[in-house]
Amino acid sequence: MPPKESSNSPDSISDELRKDLLKHAVLGVPIALVDLLVLWIMNSFFAQPWQILWFAVPFTVLAIFAWWRLTGHRNIRIGKWYFLLFALFVLVFSLASYSELFNWSRSLRGYNESVPTNFLSLNWLGDWRYWFVKESEPDEDFGVVFMPSGETTEVGRVHVAQLISLAANSGVKGIAFDFHFRDNSQAQVDEKLCNEIKSAQAKIPIFLGHGFDRQNGDIVFKGVAQNLQTCIPDSSLGHTIAYSEFDNKIRLVPLYFKNITSRESLSLKIARTLEKDIHLPSKGLVQFIKPSRNFPEFEFNDLYQKRDRLHDKFLLVGERKKSDTWPTPYGLLPGVIIHSYLVHSLRHNQFFERTPSWSSLLMVFTACFLVVVFFSAGWSKKRIALLLLLVSLLICALALIAARLWLVWLDVIYPLLAMWLFFALLLTLSKVAKEAKLAAAIPTVASGGPSA
Numbered sequence: 001m002p003p004k005e006s007s008n009s010p011d012s013i014s015d016e017l018r019k020d021l022l023k024h025a026v027l028g029v030p031i032a033l034v035d036l037l038v039l040w041i042m043n044s045f046f047a048q049p050w051q052i053l054w055f056a057v058p059f060t061v062l063a064i065f066a067w068w069r070l071t072g073h074r075n076i077r078i079g080k081w082y083f084l085l086f087a088l089f090v091l092v093f094s095l096a097s098y099s100e101l102f103n104w105s106r107s108l109r110g111y112n113e114s115v116p117t118n119f120l121s122l123n124w125l126g127d128w129r130y131w132f133v134k135e136s137e138p139d140e141d142f143g144v145v146f147m148p149s150g151e152t153t154e155v156g157r158v159h160v161a162q163l164i165s166l167a168a169n170s171g172v173k174g175i176a177f178d179f180h181f182r183d184n185s186q187a188q189v190d191e192k193l194c195n196e197i198k199s200a201q202a203k204i205p206i207f208l209g210h211g212f213d214r215q216n217g218d219i220v221f222k223g224v225a226q227n228l229q230t231c232i233p234d235s236s237l238g239h240t241i242a243y244s245e246f247d248n249k250i251r252l253v254p255l256y257f258k259n260i261t262s263r264e265s266l267s268l269k270i271a272r273t274l275e276k277d278i279h280l281p282s283k284g285l286v287q288f289i290k291p292s293r294n295f296p297e298f299e300f301n302d303l304y305q306k307r308d309r310l311h312d313k314f315l316l317v318g319e320r321k322k323s324d325t326w327p328t329p330y331g332l333l334p335g336v337i338i339h340s341y342l343v344h345s346l347r348h349n350q351f352f353e354r355t356p357s358w359s360s361l362l363m364v365f366t367a368c369f370l371v372v373v374f375f376s377a378g379w380s381k382k383r384i385a386l387l388l389l390l391v392s393l394l395i396c397a398l399a400l401i402a403a404r405l406w407l408v409w410l411d412v413i414y415p416l417l418a419m420w421l422f423f424a425l426l427l428t429l430s431k432v433a434k435e436a437k438l439a440a441a442i443p444t445v446a447s448g449g450p451s452a
Helices: 010-023 025-045 049-070 079-099 124-133 152-167 187-201 266-274 333-345 357-376 380-405 413-441
Strands: 107-110 142-147 176-177 206-215 218-222 237-239 242-244 250-254 260-264 285-288 297-299 314-317 325-328 331-334 351-354
Touching: 010 152, 049 107, 079 357, 079 413, 124 142, 124 380, 142 152, 142 413, 152 187, 152 314, 176 266, 187 206, 206 266, 237 260, 237 266, 250 325, 250 333, 260 266, 266 314, 266 331, 266 333, 285 333, 331 333, 357 380, 357 413
Parallel strands: 142 297, 142 314, 176 206, 176 314, 206 237
Antiparallel strands: 107 242, 206 218, 242 250, 250 285, 285 351, 325 331
């Protein structure tokens, strides 16, 4: 009679794993239903991402408590309860994924304007992708002009009028101003500026930035000063708003003001002028990528000497000053430089596209399922930790390849957080269950009875 195969042999463990995988493959159907449930919960009850905490925190505590009571303090590797905890954990992280709880919660920033950021964002953890992106050469038909800062409104508008006249007579392709003309200046100064704009508009397009005001917690369009409305139609205005994240960095710029397609960003207006056919991000947010080097830069005071270099260039005009300097993945940059990067990204279809929320759900499901498989195999905690480290490196490698080859931002925050938190949770519950089992095995000494 052949010897009985050990239950701990590799073949036995492999057979058990195959049975477990087959048995729990049906979890795909419940998870698909969870996907629909998550959407219904989010659409029905939560207007803001942070509100998911009112559901996620008590739900997590309740799920752990229910699991603990139902299993009767048994070992965590008992099949059905083990996978029940897995399903509940995935549900919580699915809600977090759809609410973008751990991802980029955004705050508006505009020219000289800002609002507080959200402390829940972890987007900065993914900035390593920028190191590996292929950067394209800047276009020769684009340049940046810096105006003197600290001027009075009157002096600044006189300089703007002079710049428009010089540029129009130098054969430029167009001009865009990365600042606002919100307030009236002296009547004769604004009249002169309007005359120069009208004269130049017969030759070249001219765009200006517009700001926003806050009313009852909402943002509303703010156009140019009344003196300039006769020469600057709303169709010439583009917003200069960007999104600031937890670490104050600007990575994303909306294409439209409040998703109103007629209110395009200043960068989009410029890109449409320079390119007949451009590809736009699917979600209306541009996660820009800089060119391999900056565009040619001109100082206003040197323009007359360098006017021959302006020919056939589109000029983006801004200022160098602290109030319009913002942190980005590329360091501190003036707002006008950020907008030049945006124009470049739009013209060359070179910006990050983010994967949909369901991809995060799939990765969370897979990562946590691996944790379940490793624990089910009875492997040591150190071996499981090592394997999870390898899985983490594989996920980051996939994200790197996606960024390098296709400019796809594969969100690795959710699966990595879910996998390691689930691992820590199982370790903790395993330890508690083991201690409870040992305590139950110790015989109780009756009061007054014989002692050893």
